[in-house]
Amino acid sequence: MARDPMGTYSGLARRYGDAVRVPFGRERAFFLLSRPEHAERVLVANQDNYVKAFTYRPLRAVLGDGLLTSEGDTWRRRRRLVQPVFSQRHVVGFAPQMVEAAVEGVERWPDGVTLDAAGELRKLTLDIVGRALFGSGLAGEARRTGRALEALQRGAVIGTFLPGVLAKRGVYRRVPGLGGALAHLDAMVQRVVEGADGGELLNLLKERGELDAEELRDEVLTLLLAGHETTAASLAWTLMLLSRYPAARERLEDEVDGVLGGRKPKAEDVDRLPWTKAVLSEAMRLYPPAWTIERDAVGDDDVAGVPVPAGATIAVPPYLIHRNADVWPNPEGFQPERFMGEQQRHRYAYLPFGGGRRICVGAGFAMLETTLVLAAISRTHRLDLVPGVTVPSRAEITYRPAGAVPMRVSRR
Template sequence: MINGASIRPSAPARAKRSTRWSSACPWPSTAVSSSRRWATGANARRRCAPAARSSGHVRGSGPAGPGPHAGVWREAGDGRLGYTCSMHADTSASAVLPPRLPSGLPWVGQGLEYRKDPLGFFLRYADRGAVVRTRFVGTPIYLLNSSEAIEHVLVKNFRNYPKDAFQKRALEAVVGQGLFTSHGDVWMRRRRMMQPAFHKNLLAAHGGVAVKAANQWLASRREGEAFDAYPEMMALTLDVVAGTLFGANLSAQARELGRAMEAVMLHAQFLFDTPIPLPAWVPTPGQRRFKAALRSLHAVVDEVVERRRRQGGPGDDLLGLLLEAQAEDGEPLTDAQLRDECLTLMIAGHETTAAALALSLWLLARHPEAEATLRRELATVLGGREPTVADLPSLPYCEQVVKESLRLYPPAWGMSRVAETDDRMDGVHVPAGTVVAWSQWALHRDARHFPEPEAFRPERWADGLERRIPRFAYCPFGGGPRLCIGAGSALMVIRLVLATVLQRFHFEAAPGPAPEVLPAITLRPKSGIPLTPRAV
């Protein structure tokens, strides 16, 4: 599994026949399917294929001349022409396969090596080439080690690379048919519906929620009393997400919600890691725990939604926008869909932010000179007052600290997609059904872009580094049209919480190695992160 995407066997590519109703016919360079395209008007034949029409049918060679796109024109019965084209994999000299990794075990390939140590696996093969191929349990896998190849998948041809079936199965079990699991037009409609809730003007209005939550957390801290940073930040960020996205206060249910979220995320991880899990109706102890936890989460979200409806007035947060869409859109969200979207953002929005905050505090505790530099900046700009969103541009070192923390511990530690049709990427041929995968954990440790890649050096970002390196050399939240919708909100919250907390305390970390991290759906601490607060 790679960050909401699994390196799992994909269904074998099959020949498909589809009908497109359009006035033009864009042709892929390669494919493994048969398709029928319809066009109208005097230029229909010229736009869709070079063949000339005659009575009955016309056999042609496709838009690029003789080759793999030979097909047949047919009448549609209403004046339109259909061009049925049998397309095959491009076998020309230019359609080359990428270098291959050592074969590994028969059929299994590198699957066991990856499962034993996913982060180390990507690091070991990061310098083998821009694109390299292998197999996991019989499935063809391309590992992407270049920014250009990743940009092709996430931006230039992102519609051809959806999330695979294994990923959808695991995520749908938890968040249903939400933004994370949808694709194509359904995803586009949901994204457009939810995007206004993350507009910078609304984020500015919600900045105070993050500062208030940080102050409430500080009120429970005692100097010299050690705490585990990750669960504490989980509770803090849950307050922030509930307030900014839903206008609700869930502090009373924080512990219960934390346990429920942990249970459902463990179950999702199990589904990722198990090629053939038992059906959901089998009453195993794990299934019972998962269903009980999911019922708890549904009950909380349903209560929040019902309370908003009783209060009247949609509000300007995510829940308000979804309720407005439910009332006004031609295809309204059902109550279940509304709940799925709220649950999606509640789970994803606070877990990644909590991990980033906990690890940022640990990094600063282990690098007291960086923490001291940041506290000096806070003293100069804020002078002891609470930070606001308007202050953030005046806190460049705080931003550098957060960027460096996310470089070392990216929430989206790795990603994968599956090619729907044949494609070309970075000069190599990608057959349909191939899983393409990459790891931000490895990309962010490329010494060409980040000298001393394992060192925590916030100052490396001081001179516009992000503008000088390739676009996807640094991408802690993914990128392209499916960039994490809450990335801007998470960055705002992390900086505001750090700016609030570090004016009150500095932190000491226990001696020893760095915290172990778990490359699950997102990157998270595997064990505790004990910190001790000291008054400043």
């Protein structure tokens, strides 16, 4: 599990079905549940019975008590503070910054070169959260941040299985490779916090005066990391799929050309780009960046027919639910049509952003951003995977292409 969590989960589900009890240490029961009904029970219907699982502990060591990792009253206060910035009505105000960053990034791609699409997208999405939320352009930080996150994600997965050892930030700092990664992130956050134009979210976090310096650090780091790593992965998977499915790409280019007529995209265009959005949704079905969601049960529960004792850990991985053949016909096929028009399936058959009160606060931001970025890229450029290159994937905290994704750029 420490070496290859996704491969292990998939293997268990293939062999034993969509409700698996995995022996895990002497006193811990671990359940791998991959039906929509399971997710609904754990994340929504009986959510009061669950807290974020022990598997989030190493993440907490890095992110501290930010929105993603905190619980109880701390979480409730933070969510109340941050949520208004991410309301749908509000988020459309970030569209100009998203498009500006995308167009500037893409304009630098010369015709005919081969570039690392994953690295370019990470640069773009980090720049976007930096500009939109914190008033700081961060494109220049992307390379080192990417390396720091690679190291920390690997550390986190290994740390999960060494209880107590990597649960503390102080311990992380002493591990070779991880200490430097944390120091880089801290320095980036420091620069953002001290930036002259804090951007709306940072100003809000500072003005209320509710957070001390460490809490502010945790929140800024949480939003910077949760807000760019996932969208970068989603866009990278999408471009790779489009390169393999030329008919889907042609339809997307036609849609973008028809709606934009050559100009840059705007927030109002998003509703008129249904195929573009369907492509992104289908890419997140097959390759959900947040590939597993895990909780610990506080009391006993019955999870859609599975008796679960207090203290058990439960995984309801979007990756497995999204590929459950009972719910998704031809689960391995890339078919954006699934997301066009009326959709009749269980509400939690598709959960790239989770569910219940801990649902992704940035879901609207992410959909707006990825749609605008994909439209901005497709308006002027086409990217093709270099033939013969296979890109391995890596599933730790996020599910993403491992290493570089070499793609050849052509101007349209």
